Amino acid sequence: MDTQPKGRVVLVTGASQGIGRAIALRLARDGAKVGLVDLKEEKLAEVKKEVEALGASATSFVADVSKRDEVFAAVHQVERELGGFHAIVNNAGVAQVKPLADVLPEDMDRIFRVNADSVVWAFKPLRPSSRLGASKVRSSTHPPPLATKACQYASAGITVNAYCPGIVGTDMWVEIDERFSQLTGAPKGETYRKYVGV
Ligand SMILES: NC(=O)c1ccc[n+]([C@@H]2O[C@H](COP(=O)([O-])OP(=O)(O)OC[C@H]3O[C@@H](n4cnc5c(N)ncnc54)[C@H](O)[C@@H]3O)[C@@H](O)[C@H]2O)c1
Structure with missing residues (x-):
């Protein structure tokens, strides 16, 4: 299949700022229609305006990517408003700097829910011929089996890529x-x- 972004509908999570915003703007410049998801409503609205100013169609959705039903709702809005759903960039994530000895169960729960569970929820609505961008699977935040599970999608024509921003x-x-x-x-x-x- 043609893997260029032009004319494709791509959903970017964590799009209100930083790397997610930059990805959304680049996709817009490359001719994609862009769905934007984040928790930060005001910043998200600003990025939507920036994407539209580049001549691209956009829709935004406030959602917590760790919550399955919110991810599904975001995908459905994107499909409805932008006329399809071809790719997702699972960019939203959280970091934590804490000595290992001080890490609490709630820290582990939060990090895994945002950084790992969200990737699983994003896989589920994908259909054959979708292209999937998964954030780099890191041993600190993602269980290794998650990476291997992505291979299940290959036979359905879904590509899973990883980016490693440094x-x-x-x-x-x-x-x-x-x-x-x-x-x-x-x-x-x-x-x-x-x-x-x-
Ligand atoms: N900046 C780096 O050096 C670096 C390095 C390696 C990996 N990364 C990863 O790249 C991604 C983007 O990083 P960044 O530096 O732009 O981070 P950032 O903190 O500047 O932006 C992350 C965005 O994700 C959103 N977000 C966080 N939790 C969310 C949730 N539960 N639901 C929806 N949105 C949520 C935040 O509101 C924020 O807008 C992250 O996954 C991060 O772990 C960043």
Whole structure:
């Protein structure tokens, strides 16, 4: 099948800011119709305007990607309003900087629900001939079997890709940097600079 974004309907989760926003804008420039999902309603509305300003059709949906029915509802809105559903970029995610000894059951539950469960809920509405973008499966946040399960979709003509962004200077990293400063006493910005090598 043609795998170019032009004319395709792509849903991007975590689209209100950072990497998700950048992906949404790039898809719009490349001619896709873009569905936008996030918890942050106001920022999401701004990104929708930015996508439309590039001449692309867009729809936005406030949803918590860890909740199956909210993901399904977002997909249905995208299909209804943009006339199809060809791909999803499972970008929404959360990070946590905490010493291992202090990690609580509720931390594990939150991280797995947002970073791992959400990918499973996004798989379910996909049909043959869809193209699926899954965020990079990392051992820290995703159970390895999840990656192998993605292979089940190959026979249905669904492609699963992974992206691995490395360190990107988004709001997520502002928080990570601040947390490292609290834990280690490092000056603000130093941890980020150390990891990106500048
Ligand atoms: N920034 C980096 O260096 C980096 C590195 C590796 C991986 N990643 C991953 O890339 C993705 C995007 O990262 P970012 O830096 O743009 O992060 P970010 O925190 O700036 O943006 C994440 C977006 O996801 C949304 N989100 C979080 N939980 C959600 C939920 N339950 N339901 C719906 N939306 C939710 C947030 O509201 C936010 O708009 C994340 O999955 C992150 O783990 C980022």
